[in-house]
Amino acid sequence: MEVTPLRKAARRGLAEEAADRVREAIFAGHFPPGAPLREVELAASLEISRGSVREGLALLAREGLIHGGWHRPTTVVDVTAVDVEEVYSVRAALDRLAATTARAHATPENLAGLDTRVTELATAVRGRADGPRLLALDIAFHDQVYAAAGNARLTEAWHAVRSQVYLFQLQRISAGNEHYRARVVAEHRELATLIRDGEPARLARAAEDHVHSARRSLLTELRG
Numbered sequence: 525m526e527v528t529p530l531r532k533a534a535r536r537g538l539a540e541e542a543a544d545r546v547r548e549a550i551f552a553g554h555f556p557p558g559a560p561l562r563e564v565e566l567a568a569s570l571e572i573s574r575g576s577v578r579e580g581l582a583l584l585a586r587e588g589l590i591h592g593g594w595h596r597p598t599t600v601v602d603v604t605a606v607d608v609e610e611v612y613s614v615r616a617a618l619d620r621l622a623a624t625t626a627r628a629h630a631t632p633e634n635l636a637g638l639d640t641r642v643t644e645l646a647t648a649v650r651g652r653a654d655g656p657r658l659l660a661l662d663i664a665f666h667d668q669v670y671a672a673a674g675n676a677r678l679t680e681a682w683h684a685v686r687s688q689v690y691l692f693q694l695q696r697i698s699a700g701n702e703h704y705r706a707r708v709v710a711e712h713r714e715l716a717t718l719i720r721d722g723e724p725a726r727l728a729r730a731a732e733d734h735v736h737s738a739r740r741s742l743l744t745e746l747r748g
Contacts, residue, residue, distance in 0.1 A: 530569045538572050542580025545570060550589060550600055551690055552656065553698070561590060561598045587687040601688070603695045605746055611688050612739035616732045618682055619666070623731035626672035626719050634672035638716040641665040646709045655697035658708060663690055665712050669719070696742040703741060711737070 530545045546566065549555055561581060567574045581598055584590045588611075592598030601607070626634065645661045663686070670679045697704050711734050718727040 530566070538576035539579035539583065542566070542570055542572060542577050543583040546580060546584060547587075547589065547687065551694060553694070555600050557600050557602045557691065557695060559600045561592075561600065563598075584687070587683075588685065589687040589691060601691070603692055603742075603746065605743055607688075608692060608739060608742050608746065611685055611692060612735055612742075614685055615689055616735040616739075618678065618685070619669070619731045619735050620728050622666075622670050622673045622675075622678055622682065623715060623719055624724055624728050625675055625678065626669050627722065627724055627727055629674045630672040630719060634668070635716075635720050637668045638665065638672065638719060641668050642709065642713045642716050645712055649705055649709055655701040655704070656694065658701070658705065659690070659693050659697060662693070662708060662712070665715075669715070672719070692742060693738065696738065696745060707737070 530549055546555070546561065555561060563574045563577050563581070566581075567577045570577065581590060581592070585592065585598075588601065590598055590600055630638075641661065641664055645658065645665065648658055648661055666682075670682050673679070714730055715727075715734065718730055722730075
């Protein structure tokens, strides 16, 4: 079996590097949901030990991106309706809190960062960037919202589900991204505007609606 090419691991923390490279490959679509991840092949591709690969895979398992166990193969998580309902319900609560907290605490630099992310999204849409590029910018916008909120524990909670959100959104746009492409700029511009000076209750609803819209679209694709 041909091994998917991965960027060679730099010698910092090899487990962290292995996790980074495998995560990148998953998000690039080289390892789709349900795909097996074999330590021997990954170690050969990354040119590091199986032990470092094993530790890196353990990091990804804690992110909820892969699963495995004794006498069970390690695989990328499948995207099921149950998983989507659970992850997106958690994300809706987190995004609502992050947005309203950012509304109260964002600095001018934070607000400028949100505007920059929206501009990047608009430029990418006009340039017909592919779905994965739009998704990377989408997630970067939400990273900026959490940074603007200035709550370290809230950011940690976001990072606990971020990889799963990324994978699930990738699944959503891989099935057809025109609906996503048509809405992504307007939805994020609205959030940036409301975080700057919007009515808090309206902002809270918009943050939740943004997540629930994504959830409904993905569930439609899964059930289609």
